[in-house]
Amino acid sequence: MAAEIYYDDDADLSIIQGRKVAVIGYGSQGHAHALNLRDSGVDVRVGLKEGSSSRAKAQDEGLRVLTPREAAEEADVVVILAPDQAQRSLYAQDIEPALSDGDVLVFSHGFNIRFGYIQPPAGVDVILVAPKAPGHTVRREYVAGRGIPDIIAVEQDPSGQAWEIAKSYAKGIGGTRAGVIKTTFTEETETDLFGEQAVLCGGMSHLVQAGFETLTEAGYQPEIAYFEVLHELKLIVDLMWEGGIAKQRWSISDTAEYGDYVSGPRIIDDSVKERMREVLSEIQDGSFAQRFIDDQDGGASEFQQLREQEAGHPIEATGKVLRSHFSWKQTDDDYTEGSAAR
Numbered sequence: 001m002a003a004e005i006y007y008d009d010d011a012d013l014s015i016i017q018g019r020k021v022a023v024i025g026y027g028s029q030g031h032a033h034a035l036n037l038r039d040s041g042v043d044v045r046v047g048l049k050e051g052s053s054s055r056a057k058a059q060d061e062g063l064r065v066l067t068p069r070e071a072a073e074e075a076d077v078v079v080i081l082a083p084d085q086a087q088r089s090l091y092a093q094d095i096e097p098a099l100s101d102g103d104v105l106v107f108s109h110g111f112n113i114r115f116g117y118i119q120p121p122a123g124v125d126v127i128l129v130a131p132k133a134p135g136h137t138v139r140r141e142y143v144a145g146r147g148i149p150d151i152i153a154v155e156q157d158p159s160g161q162a163w164e165i166a167k168s169y170a171k172g173i174g175g176t177r178a179g180v181i182k183t184t185f186t187e188e189t190e191t192d193l194f195g196e197q198a199v200l201c202g203g204m205s206h207l208v209q210a211g212f213e214t215l216t217e218a219g220y221q222p223e224i225a226y227f228e229v230l231h232e233l234k235l236i237v238d239l240m241w242e243g244g245i246a247k248q249r250w251s252i253s254d255t256a257e258y259g260d261y262v263s264g265p266r267i268i269d270d271s272v273k274e275r276m277r278e279v280l281s282e283i284q285d286g287s288f289a290q291r292f293i294d295d296q297d298g299g300a301s302e303f304q305q306l307r308e309q310e311a312g313h314p315i316e317a318t319g320k321v322l323r324s325h326f327s328w329k330q331t332d333d334d335y336t337e338g339s340a341a342r
């Protein structure tokens with residue numbers, strides 16, 4: 001069955017323009033949603049704790065900043081864009097007490113609904129508008145007059161309007177400029193977690209590290225290895241993004257294309273797919289979510305230890321020096337190398 005896809009003409013922006021929206025959290029997605037909605041003529045306030053390091057950034061953009069509780073009380077559409085692991089307690093303390101029948105709760109990832117950490121009251125619409133890109137790209141593309149595709153879902157629809165609200169919200173952040181696909185909370189959560197773990201983030205990062213280690217352990221210069229396995233990756237992925245794997249294979253040399261066909265399947269073989277299926281089943285049965293939340297609840301010691309270990313991989317030091325010599329500015333203004341700060 002073909003996916004249902006909505007574009008600008010399928011969504012009525014005036015629906016979200018007629019509501020009071022509270023964006024809770026002003027990080028990667030939060031800043032993008034708040035600014036894009038504001039620039040689309042929506043009445044937006046941001047909810048952040050007193051003393052939050054994000055407050056100044058939001059205020060500098062002219063946004064009104066309240067506490068999460070005040071923002072949720074004032075608004076009738078509450079967008080939860082704090083990190084997934086913070087959402088459960090944020091919801092219990094500041095959002096649930098402020099909800100009334102007829103309000104709308106918006107998520108950009110279904111984690112807390114899919115795994116039962118948040119159970120909203122029956123009189124509230126619960127929708128998902130999930131951009132398929134990092135938040136900084138969501139903002140950059142909107143400003144450039146384009147948009148990032150979103151996927152949208154409805155978990156609860158007591159108003160009977162939830163789908164129209166979701167489409168309208170997606171139009172407000174620029175999603176319908178690119179196309180918005182109808183999904184479910186379950187499909188979004190499970191595919192998003194699988195994609196980021198097995199391919200986009202976990203798979204790709206470790207493939208690059210393994211390639212770098214293989215070359216440097218064989219005696220090749222780390223700078224050459226960096227360009228071969230990391231720097232050129234973007235150029236190859238850009239071609240895939242433009243025209244699929246086929247366009248990438250069309251552009252590279254015949255030598256590279258032949259090497260792709262004969263060596264690629266030796267690296268990514270059936271055993272990799274078998275382990276991908278294991279990862280998928282741990283996502284589906286909730287054990288990944290449980291492990292993540294248990295670690296977070298216990299002070300995130302596993303997460304911090306892994307973060308430090310990975311930041312110390314030799315490819316990072318090699319890349320930092322090389323990138324500092326590029327004649328163009330490569331890093332995002334908001335990104336502080338070696339830190340998790342946003």
Ligand SMILES: NC(=O)C1=CN([C@@H]2O[C@H](COP(=O)(O)OP(=O)(O)OC[C@H]3O[C@@H](n4cnc5c(N)ncnc54)[C@H](OP(=O)(O)O)[C@@H]3O)[C@@H](O)[C@H]2O)C=CC1
Pocket residue numbers: 024025026027028029030047048049051052053054055068080081082083084086090108109130131133134135136342
């Ligand atoms: N990152 C991305 O591009 C994508 C994220 N998503 C989803 O979007 C949601 C937000 O993720 P992301 O943008 O990465 O989050 P971030 O880690 O960037 O969020 C950080 C922001 O949340 C605030 N925050 C943290 N804890 C609380 C709290 N208890 N109460 C209020 N605000 C809080 C922080 O404030 P302070 O400055 O005080 O720490 C900061 O403003 C998640 O559900 C995620 O899965 C979906 C698609 C892509």
Ligand SMILES: CC[C@](O)(C(C)=O)C(=O)O
Pocket residue numbers: 131132133134135192195196200201
């Ligand atoms: C790929 C990572 C992501 O799922 C995203 C940017 O879409 C995330 O959770 O950040």
Ligand SMILES: [Mg+2]
Pocket residue numbers: 132133192196
């Ligand atoms: Mg994602």
Ligand SMILES: [Mg+2]
Pocket residue numbers: 109192193196
């Ligand atoms: Mg994700």
